[in-house]
Amino acid sequence: MEIDSNRTTLAKTLQNRRQRLAGLIDFPVMLWSGCRMGRNFPANRFPFRASSHFLYFGGLPLERAVIYLNFGKLELFIDDSPPETTLWHGEMPKREEIAEKIGADAAFPLSELSSRGEGVATIAVQDIMTRHQQAEILQRPLGLGNNLSGRDRDLAIAIASLRMYHDPDALAELRQAAAVTVEAHKAGMRATNITNFNIHSPLQKTQTEATIRGAMEGVIIAHNMTCAYNSIVTVHGEVLHNEQYHHSLQPGDLLLADVGAETEMGWAADVTRTWPIIGKFSPTQRDIYNIVLAAHDSCIAKIRPDVEYLDIHLLAASVICQGLVDLGIFRGEVSDLVEMDAHALFFPHGVGHLLGLDVHDMEDLGDLAGYEEGRVRSNRFGLCFLRLNRPLKSGMLVTIEPGFYQVPAILNDPEQRVKYRDIVNWERLAQFGDVRGIRIEDDVLVTEDGCEVLTGGLPTEAEAIEELVN
Amino acid sequence: MEIDSNRTTLAKTLQNRRQRLAGLIDFPVMLWSGCRMGRNFPANRFPFRASSHFLYFGGLPLERAVIYLNFGKLELFIDDSPPETTLWHGEMPKREEIAEKIGADAAFPLSELSSRGEGVATIAVQDIMTRHQQAEILQRPLGLGNNLSGRDRDLAIAIASLRMYHDPDALAELRQAAAVTVEAHKAGMRATNITNFNIHSPLQKTQTEATIRGAMEGVIIAHNMTCAYNSIVTVHGEVLHNEQYHHSLQPGDLLLADVGAETEMGWAADVTRTWPIIGKFSPTQRDIYNIVLAAHDSCIAKIRPDVEYLDIHLLAASVICQGLVDLGIFRGEVSDLVEMDAHALFFPHGVGHLLGLDVHDMEDLGDLAGYEEGRVRSNRFGLCFLRLNRPLKSGMLVTIEPGFYQVPAILNDPEQRVKYRDIVNWERLAQFGDVRGIRIEDDVLVTEDGCEVLTGGLPTEAEAIEELVN
Ligand SMILES: [Mn+2]
Ligand SMILES: [Mn+2]
Numbered sequence: 001m002e003i004d005s006n007r008t009t010l011a012k013t014l015q016n017r018r019q020r021l022a023g024l025i026d027f028p029v030m031l032w033s034g035c036r037m038g039r040n041f042p043a044n045r046f047p048f049r050a051s052s053h054f055l056y057f058g059g060l061p062l063e064r065a066v067i068y069l070n071f072g073k074l075e076l077f078i079d080d081s082p083p084e085t086t087l088w089h090g091e092m093p094k095r096e097e098i099a100e101k102i103g104a105d106a107a108f109p110l111s112e113l114s115s116r117g118e119g120v121a122t123i124a125v126q127d128i129m130t131r132h133q134q135a136e137i138l139q140r141p142l143g144l145g146n147n148l149s150g151r152d153r154d155l156a157i158a159i160a161s162l163r164m165y166h167d168p169d170a171l172a173e174l175r176q177a178a179a180v181t182v183e184a185h186k187a188g189m190r191a192t193n194i195t196n197f198n199i200h201s202p203l204q205k206t207q208t209e210a211t212i213r214g215a216m217e218g219v220i221i222a223h224n225m226t227c228a229y230n231s232i233v234t235v236h237g238e239v240l241h242n243e244q245y246h247h248s249l250q251p252g253d254l255l256l257a258d259v260g261a262e263t264e265m266g267w268a269a270d271v272t273r274t275w276p277i278i279g280k281f282s283p284t285q286r287d288i289y290n291i292v293l294a295a296h297d298s299c300i301a302k303i304r305p306d307v308e309y310l311d312i313h314l315l316a317a318s319v320i321c322q323g324l325v326d327l328g329i330f331r332g333e334v335s336d337l338v339e340m341d342a343h344a345l346f347f348p349h350g351v352g353h354l355l356g357l358d359v360h361d362m363e364d365l366g367d368l369a370g371y372e373e374g375r376v377r378s379n380r381f382g383l384c385f386l387r388l389n390r391p392l393k394s395g396m397l398v399t400i401e402p403g404f405y406q407v408p409a410i411l412n413d414p415e416q417r418v419k420y421r422d423i424v425n426w427e428r429l430a431q432f433g434d435v436r437g438i439r440i441e442d443d444v445l446v447t448e449d450g451c452e453v454l455t456g457g458l459p460t461e462a463e464a465i466e467e468l469v470n
Numbered sequence: 471m472e473i474d475s476n477r478t479t480l481a482k483t484l485q486n487r488r489q490r491l492a493g494l495i496d497f498p499v500m501l502w503s504g505c506r507m508g509r510n511f512p513a514n515r516f517p518f519r520a521s522s523h524f525l526y527f528g529g530l531p532l533e534r535a536v537i538y539l540n541f542g543k544l545e546l547f548i549d550d551s552p553p554e555t556t557l558w559h560g561e562m563p564k565r566e567e568i569a570e571k572i573g574a575d576a577a578f579p580l581s582e583l584s585s586r587g588e589g590v591a592t593i594a595v596q597d598i599m600t601r602h603q604q605a606e607i608l609q610r611p612l613g614l615g616n617n618l619s620g621r622d623r624d625l626a627i628a629i630a631s632l633r634m635y636h637d638p639d640a641l642a643e644l645r646q647a648a649a650v651t652v653e654a655h656k657a658g659m660r661a662t663n664i665t666n667f668n669i670h671s672p673l674q675k676t677q678t679e680a681t682i683r684g685a686m687e688g689v690i691i692a693h694n695m696t697c698a699y700n701s702i703v704t705v706h707g708e709v710l711h712n713e714q715y716h717h718s719l720q721p722g723d724l725l726l727a728d729v730g731a732e733t734e735m736g737w738a739a740d741v742t743r744t745w746p747i748i749g750k751f752s753p754t755q756r757d758i759y760n761i762v763l764a765a766h767d768s769c770i771a772k773i774r775p776d777v778e779y780l781d782i783h784l785l786a787a788s789v790i791c792q793g794l795v796d797l798g799i800f801r802g803e804v805s806d807l808v809e810m811d812a813h814a815l816f817f818p819h820g821v822g823h824l825l826g827l828d829v830h831d832m833e834d835l836g837d838l839a840g841y842e843e844g845r846v847r848s849n850r851f852g853l854c855f856l857r858l859n860r861p862l863k864s865g866m867l868v869t870i871e872p873g874f875y876q877v878p879a880i881l882n883d884p885e886q887r888v889k890y891r892d893i894v895n896w897e898r899l900a901q902f903g904d905v906r907g908i909r910i911e912d913d914v915l916v917t918e919d920g921c922e923v924l925t926g927g928l929p930t931e932a933e934a935i936e937e938l939v940n
Contacts, residue, residue: 037507038596039519040736040827041834042615044699046516049509086879087818090709126508128598145512183673203653203693210694218688223673224680224715229514239560245694264716266510348557357510364511409556 011103013169014059015072017162021057022072024158027121027151029069030113032134033062034125047226051125052357052364055266056163059102064130066113067104068120076104077113113137121151123159123364146366153368160362160369164354165395171445173267174356174397177225178443178454180261181269184219185458188233188257189275189468191215192249209233209255210245216259225261228268228359232258237274237437238405240349253277254285256437260359268359270399271455272441279469281462288404288435289462291323295402296440296460299351303444303451309388309398313351316402317343317382328428341382342423345410350386352399355443360387361397392446397454401441406432481573483639484529485542487632491527492542494628497591497621499539500583502604503532504595517696521595522827522834525736526633529572534600536583537574538590546577583607591621593629593834616836623838630832630839634824635865641915643737644826644867647695648913648924650731651739654689655928658703658727659745659938661685662719679703679725680715686729695731698738698829702728707744707907708875710819723747724755726907730829738829740869741925742911749939751932758874758905759932761793765872766910766930769821773914773921779858779868783821786872787813787852798898811852812893815880820856822869825913830857831867862916867924871911876902 021029033054036045050061057074058067066077076099081092099107117137124131124142135142143149148156166174191212204211213233220227234242235249237256249255258272274289276282281289295316302312321337324330324346330337337343354361354370362369367377372390377383388398406429410416443454459465491499503524506515520531527544528537536547546569551562569577587607594601594612605612613619618626636644661682674681683703690697704712705719707726719725728742744759746752751759765786772782791807794800794816800807807813824831824840832839837847842860847853858868876899880886913924929935 037516037598038834039699040522040596041830041832042596043833044829046507047700052510083879087877088709088711090706090712091878126510126512128507179673203649208694211692214688214690214692217691218684220684221687222681222684224678229509230517236560239558241558242560359514360511362511363513364508407557408561409553 009169010059010101013167014057014074015103016167017057018069018074019072020162021069021158024161025121025154027119027154029155030117030120030122030134030137031057031067031069032122032125032130033058033065034127034130035064037127037129050266051123052266052362053123053159054125055357056159059265060098061264061266062098064110066110068116073105074103076102076107077110078107079110119151121155123152123156126364145364146368148365148368156365156368157373160365163356163362164369165393166356166397166445170267170356173263173265174269174443175454177228177261177263177267177269178271179457180220180223180225181259181271182455182458183223184216184259184261185257185271185273186468187219188212188216188259189273189465192255192275192277192469193279206248208246208248209235211249212255212257213245213259216257220259220261223261225263228260228262228270232256232272235277235436237403237439238407239437240405240407249277251278252282252434254281254435254438256439258439258441262359266357268355268357269443269455270355270359270441271443271458272401272439273458273460273465274438274440275465275469279466281466282434284432285435285438286462287327288432289438291320291327292402292404292438292440293460293462294323295319296400296442299400299402300442300444300451300453303392303398303400303446304449305392305394305446307392309352309390309392310383310386312400313383313386314338316351317347320347320402320404328425329432330423331425332423337423338382340420340423341380342420344382345416345420345424346404346406347402348381348385348405348407348410349403350388352401352441353387355397355399363387394446394448396446398444398446399441400444401439403437403439404435405437406435479639480529480571483637484527484544485573486637487527488539488544489542490632491539491628494631495591495624497589497624499625500587500590500592500604500607501527501537501539502592502595502600503528503535504597504600505534507597507599520736521593522736522832523593523629524595525827526629529735530568531734531736532568534580536580538586543575544573546572546574547580547583548577549580589621591625593622593626596834615834616838618835618838626835626838627843630835633826633832634839635863636826636867636915640737640826643733643735644739644913645924647698647731647733647737647739648741649927650690650693650695651729651741652925652928653693654686654729654731655727655741655743656938657689658682658686658729659743659935662725662745662747662939663749676718678716678718679705681719682725682727683715683729686727690729690731693731695733698730698732698740702726702742705747705906707873707909708877709907710875710877719747721748722752722904724751724905724908726909728909728911736827738825738827739913739925740825740829740911741913741928742871742909743928743930743935744908744910745935745939749936751936752904754902755905755908756932757797758902759908761790761797762872762874762908762910763930763932764793765789766870766912769870769872770912770914770921770923773862773868773870773916774919775862775864775916777862779822779860779862780853780856782870783853783856784808786821787817790817790872790874798895799902800893801895802893807893808852810890810893811850812890814852815886815890815894816874816876817872818851818855818875818877818880819873820858822871822911823857825867825869833857864916864918866916868914868916869911870914871909873907873909874905875907876905
């Protein structure tokens, strides 16, 4: 079936992306959207998340759909839902309507796909059911992550070079995700105030991490968005990927909330704030908070085209080391401390990453998107977790997320204690026991002449944070 | 490693369940918990949901764990997390601690599993990655749903006969899920009031279905629970499994919300209410609402041991037909109308289902749990969607969820219009155009001498609903 395109904005954006891809490769491509998985029985399924590569060129979160791209043309493969599902799911858009919306050049049922796999490049999706179909149609095994090869690798490099620089439609989505995320964090801060607590439920006698998570994710859901990743909302910020929410909130605690929204089309935000439960930082908490904030602000001040992201990371490390020297926690010269990876004792992750359709954008491609060709991850304790090592260019969206954590697994490691014996004043550090984890994270767009903080509507200053909690 | 059991309440409950299973079968069993799936890249995963059968006997939502049950003894197979994950995920409980908590008789790493598969029965989990492992360890293909055979089928029957009647620990969990669900619905009704709207977000100019969903799910998350299923929150209640939330709320609309919480241990609630956006039912909406409520109340009044659930379904059908006759929408004798499946024109689903660890409890076993041995699903339009056909017994938890829907796919079906030509007064029906979908659903426990509505804290009367919205 041939389609007389009614060229909508979405269709135009997608066609433009497809044209640009056609300028980079000379072979056909199939991208699968994926399918939903049963949660505890087949009819009770996890929410659907379409593959990001499919979304980038196909535009809509269609389940069990495939797009075939060749020389800038798109053929859509999808089955209409059987009539008996109308009772349960209502009238679903038909193949032709969908095809028109995304500016497809032709559209076919999935059964037409089987003869088309020869010489075609693809990217493996996350769900294994669909991955089996991909291998079957293409009649070959599929590489994953850092093990892509041949045309699949060429395709991944081409896609990464497009997805890395956001077009206006992508930016419009990313701005929406950022705006809702800002509101979610404000709601979380407000819900921490004991007078706003329990407005919804007489069942809770104590306020927990989950209470705040509910307030924050409730806002995201209310805007018909989803969480771009499993939220971290914890008084144990030192557990970097904490996914527990049961701890009660104690007056002296800091709460670290890393929560981000994702639009219906799949575009993400990624924001962290850290605030005091009682609405006032202790003097020790404020001291460390201001060091992390100084690192955050210094990094953002430096972001502009052609700056190396690795240098931004090292700048964060320097500012943190300088702050810890000023507080008497570190001894020595800042440049020596960074050289020795001393910063990683308290800041053991990278300063940020690419952000787009994925919260760690294109991480399914291994380091292919994050690392400039020819560069590989360092083995250094202070650099090995850095997810992005490229010169920044206009149109890139990155996170800036310095932090300070007292991670027992690091600080109690006998090897580390020997290595950093002369550098850390452990007695002085002991006075900062009420600081387990602090992170401040914003989403920063590289522009022609500098940068723009998409999540700048959310304050970072300690006093402004306190005011929101109170 | 042998374990000196510190017999906790959880361990005792689980041991009791295992002993009862041992009384029903004479072969060994392995149950897998399952694993998480990548959402858009491997590190960004969907939340973990352990297999319900694993949870019933193993008690804790452990990822990548297997329990081996034989003659009432449990051996736990799980790997300790590698030390390097402590940095990201904190200290995780060790195999021995977990084994003690669940009253295991022994515990081993997963590598010990491979030699143990002979003659072992199992139930396939939902995630395909783990399902491959199951087939590999047992060295045979696995049946699914209604296609279970041999020992797997015997095991499924034995498990169903236990899980069908809830023990005190299960009931305590189910009551918690019910209580939080009641609060979520109250929050949804309150959030519908225009003066409570937008308290969290200046970004929303209009109130949508998503606004209410956010208020409701926010409460569930705040209690550290998850949604037991994808919420239905819609002004298009006639789309039975609606998962869209983008419609704006208009003054004349009814909102149908089918939202239920699930505890951390996996126990579910399943509740539906329908309320008017403006806080007042129109006369036509109130008429139909009261018919659905009469069906709901009549069914619950009849629930006691030894009553056939099919008769409860037919009672709902009768009450709905009677109500529609009284309103002049139907013509004829109620018993004839039910015999002709006329009720299914407006009530095309079953009156309810089993509820427990799954919202449709044990639906992964096909109809094996829902249907008494020897009974099969009817082909009748008015009966084919009934998920439960057994005599009720004390300890069973069922939903009662009659409804009225104007489903275009049914009412505009030429075949139906011919079949029910003399029965429906279409002109009269047209006056009820502002009633697209109404459902009232509660969770009802069969007791020794009748029943108890676990979700009875949430009003059903039209006036009480109106008051909550206002
Ligand atoms: Mn981040
Ligand atoms: Mn139900």
